[in-house]
Amino acid sequence: GPALGRSCHRQQSSGSGSGSASGSARPQPLEPSLLRFLVCPLSKRPLRYEESTNELINEELGIAYPIIDGIPNMVPEAARMTHKKPPAEGSEQP
């Protein structure tokens, strides 16, 4: 009935990032302690964690490294240029 439909919709729109309790349904967040160590492999400069796209951003070079299944993908080949449109949420699931 309509009540069931409404609750399903609410689940789908509950969004990204925080709390990976449901596992593969949502993008897993980055392990916070990693931010102490991680830098851009190319410039060795600090990165900014962008929660909305689940990426690590190097503002200076304008590149973003994806975090897939909670694992940051810190190779230049995986990075994208930040002036391009970020990928749609949920589309990066393997």
Place this chain on the structure above:
Amino acid sequence: VRLWRCRCRALLSRPAGAVRARRGLAAGPEMHFGFQSVTEEERREKIYQVFENVAKKYDVMNDSMTLGIHRVWKDILMHKMNPCPGTLLLDVAGGTGDIAFRFINYVRSVRQRQLQRKLKHHQDLSWQEIFESYQKDKFNSLGDSQVVVCDINREMLKVGKQKAQHLGYSEGLSWVLGNAEELPFDDDKFDVYTIAFGIRNVTRIDLALQEAYRVLKPGGRFLCLEFSHVSNPLLSRLYDLYSFQVIPVLGEVIAGDWRSYQYLVESIRQFPPQEELKAMIEDAGFFKVDYENLNFGIVAIHSGFKL
């Protein structure tokens, strides 16, 4: 089988120019992939493929090929490291997590002993004080030790992460996809850097060693566990026989992939021997570089310090 023997003979008549490529230095476009000659780019791709293919069967194959002895080698590495709680470890090419899990077990048990000793010296505490000390230390069972596992291969990391979940490892452990030649870590960060059975697969070993030096703190230790060269001639022949006759067959039977294991045994032969690797480690800036042969040189642990 006969084909492999012919390729062995072809290897012996290789031109001397291949030696530079063999050492994983900045050679020309020619590099080795096992006994094949390939470009640097091809080599990286092929090696990525090898580990993508074997990832799920990696642990099973390790046990079969080495008759379980690889576990002892890794235990010895951990005892040599002798980490104390609070140590920050970077395990490169650590894929399926063997070294990381051993590290966690080790510091956890050292920490346990520390806490027990502490408690023994406080025999006259009140129950309240004892309760509070348990609360405090419960959340510090690793004593702030941490291990970061870095690997270039997504499949290997996936297997490692699943194993960690399965075995209940979560605290103090993180996973990063990265290249040993171009590490995504800041300078002077880690107490120990390990690379176990991984450096052989790195295309530019000199770069990997430089990166290892960079990310270690002053006083930090570099440890490399890798297949090496057997000098004893009789043993060497038996080892060759086992490597070339048995291992690829095991690879086909267990993992359905003899080619990857053919690469493995060939890559061992191509890898620099103990003294040469020692020199390369020294070139990267490490001091007090030394090595310890295990099983007559089938495996060696190289160690160096950043001072």
